Amino acid sequence: MGENIVIVGGGQAGAYAINSIRKINTDCYITLISEETELPYERPPLSKECIKGEKKYQDCIIFDKSYYEKNNINLNLNTIVEDVDVKSSKIKIFQNTDVSFDKLLICTGSNNKKIKIDGLMENDIFQLRNIDECKKIMNKSQAVENILIIGGGFIGLEIASSLSKFKKNISVIEIGKQLMGRVIPKEIADIMLVKHKKNNVNIFVDTQILKILKSGNNYEVRLTNGKIIKSEMIIAGIGVEPQVSLLKETTIRLDNGILTNHFCNTSIENIYAAGDVCNFFHPSYNKYIRLESWQHAQKHGSVAGKNIIGKNISYDEVPWMWSNQYDYNLQLTGITNDYDSIVKRGSNIDEGIIYFYLKNNKIRGACGIGKFGKIGKEIKLAGILSKAKKEINENKLSDVNQKLQKI
Amino acid sequence: MTEDNWVYVCNTNEIDLEDLKRFDYENKSVCIYKLEDGFFATDGLCTHEQVHLENGLVMDGEIECPMHQGIFDIKTGEAKSPPACEDLKTYSVKIEKDKIFIKL
Numbered sequence: 001m002g003e004n005i006v007i008v009g010g011g012q013a014g015a016y017a018i019n020s021i022r023k024i025n026t027d028c029y030i031t032l033i034s035e036e037t038e039l040p041y042e043r044p045p046l047s048k049e050c051i052k053g054e055k056k057y058q059d060c061i062i063f064d065k066s067y068y069e070k071n072n073i074n075l076n077l078n079t080i081v082e083d084v085d086v087k088s089s090k091i092k093i094f095q096n097t098d099v100s101f102d103k104l105l106i107c108t109g110s111n112n113k114k115i116k117i118d119g120l121m122e123n124d125i126f127q128l129r130n131i132d133e134c135k136k137i138m139n140k141s142q143a144v145e146n147i148l149i150i151g152g153g154f155i156g157l158e159i160a161s162s163l164s165k166f167k168k169n170i171s172v173i174e175i176g177k178q179l180m181g182r183v184i185p186k187e188i189a190d191i192m193l194v195k196h197k198k199n200n201v202n203i204f205v206d207t208q209i210l211k212i213l214k215s216g217n218n219y220e221v222r223l224t225n226g227k228i229i230k231s232e233m234i235i236a237g238i239g240v241e242p243q244v245s246l247l248k249e250t251t252i253r254l255d256n257g258i259l260t261n262h263f264c265n266t267s268i269e270n271i272y273a274a275g276d277v278c279n280f281f282h283p284s285y286n287k288y289i290r291l292e293s294w295q296h297a298q299k300h301g302s303v304a305g306k307n308i309i310g311k312n313i314s315y316d317e318v319p320w321m322w323s324n325q326y327d328y329n330l331q332l333t334g335i336t337n338d339y340d341s342i343v344k345r346g347s348n349i350d351e352g353i354i355y356f357y358l359k360n361n362k363i364r365g366a367c368g369i370g371k372f373g374k375i376g377k378e379i380k381l382a383g384i385l386s387k388a389k390k391e392i393n394e395n396k397l398s399d400v401n402q403k404l405q406k407i
Numbered sequence: 408m409t410e411d412n413w414v415y416v417c418n419t420n421e422i423d424l425e426d427l428k429r430f431d432y433e434n435k436s437v438c439i440y441k442l443e444d445g446f447f448a449t450d451g452l453c454t455h456e457q458v459h460l461e462n463g464l465v466m467d468g469e470i471e472c473p474m475h476q477g478i479f480d481i482k483t484g485e486a487k488s489p490p491a492c493e494d495l496k497t498y499s500v501k502i503e504k505d506k507i508f509i510k511l
Contacts, residue, residue, distance in 0.1 A: 042490070298490070302489075329474065373461070373474055374462055376472070376476075377462050377464045380471060380476065
């Protein structure tokens with residue numbers, strides 16, 4: 001008899017956990033429980049190709065239906081978990097059905113933070129997290145001319161970039177002093193700011209909304225900089241929070257997500273967690289971090305899957321994320337907020353510009369921007385060098401004629 | 408310049424060790440790699456989202472896509488790491504008088 005493994009959350013982490021388990025173990029029972037009505041799919045295309053109508057849900061599914069059938073996965077889609085009983089190793093799904101587990105993996109990801117604006121209802125504000133919301137934004141945006149986006153982070157800017165293709169009048173309001181300020185260094189964010197302006201997207205940084213007046217289907221948006229914007233559609237992308245509501249009554253330790261060690265264990269022995277929902281201990285940085293990225297969800301899910309079936313793999317991936325806006329590709333690796341020196345490599349956007357963040361002559365992180373694909377290799381090498389904690393000659397690093405691979 | 412379906416790409420000294428060169432021919436795009444034990448060739452576009460592998464990292468006999476970090480074995484084309492799951496097509500390579508030819 002194989003073990004009974006239950007996975008809650010049908011996103012990138014859950015799908016790749018299944019994949020890594022089945023590569024090693026075909027005996028265990030695997031049940032996937034997901035709130036969504038669809039099979040697990042990749043979310044990055046939602047704000048890029050899907051919102052423009054260039055890709056559909058079918059193009060984004062991670063594994064098709066036959067994969068789950070062939071691998072004997074018990075799929076429970078469109079299913080909400082109501083309770084987790086840690087002591088008796090059971091979860092309760094709707095209609096009070098109990099599902100027992102030997103091992104539980106929680107990959108519930110994150111939810112969009114909601115914004116409350118006086119005079120507006122929840123359905124006045126569009127948000128993007130899943131394929132349904134993507135379709136709603138796509139349909140509505142086609143029918144309007146003026147679109148307001150609240151939040152100049154990855155999601156807001158990718159949506160602005162995508163919808164600008166349809167010659168909409170788009171305004172982005174960002175409360176911070178720069179775009180993408182939570183993770184992207186100002187040097188790179190400012191290059192992207194210029195790109196948005198060149199594409200006729202109005203960007204207001206260091207700006208807040210004072211008031212929004214609704215009249216019929218129109219909004220009059222008053223900003224702290226004195227400007228008034230007319231809009232027929234409001235989209236918000238103001239960040240996410242880990243989806244842990246299910247666990248608040250349990251003894252699983254939470255702190256900015258589910259606390260896990262570097263083996264994906266939670267504070268309860270037979271319960272694991274992976275992906276956005278985790279605040280996990282990262283051995284290379286010697287601290288807990290929570291990441292909201294596609295690559296992390298995938299790799300963390302894979303490692304969690306292996307550890308559930310008895311492997312003992314320490315998760316110490318170098319963080320990496322990317323964003324595509326217009327024909328620019330932005331990538332970030334490692335950590336870019338703990339440095340004593342910045343080295344710039346490249347000055348031509350067509351070939352790519354990378355900023356390296358060093359401490360004690362060792363690369364801690366790097367962030368680059370360039371035409372599609374141009375910076376990928378060097379960002380990856382920066383990640384490898386940061387993990388190796390190798391001392392670097394700054395002059396060589398800044399010289400584009402010196403191959404990074406040979407430094 | 409062809410000889411049967413062997414196509415001349417470049418001279419052997421035009422590709423560094425652990426590196427690659429992009430080669431476009433008719434409607435195909437191919438990558439030619441130089442590894443410790445010889446030259447190899449694969450399709451130039453990642454099977455995940457058709458991004459060109461030209462700017463990818465060659466390391467330990469593998470090529471990594473510069474956009475989403477899918478990894479392929481250069482010699483066999485095998486998809487080694489997600490999001491790549493479909494193998495990359497490979498091509499035969501021969502060297503004659505320091506000239507690299509691939510069979511297309």
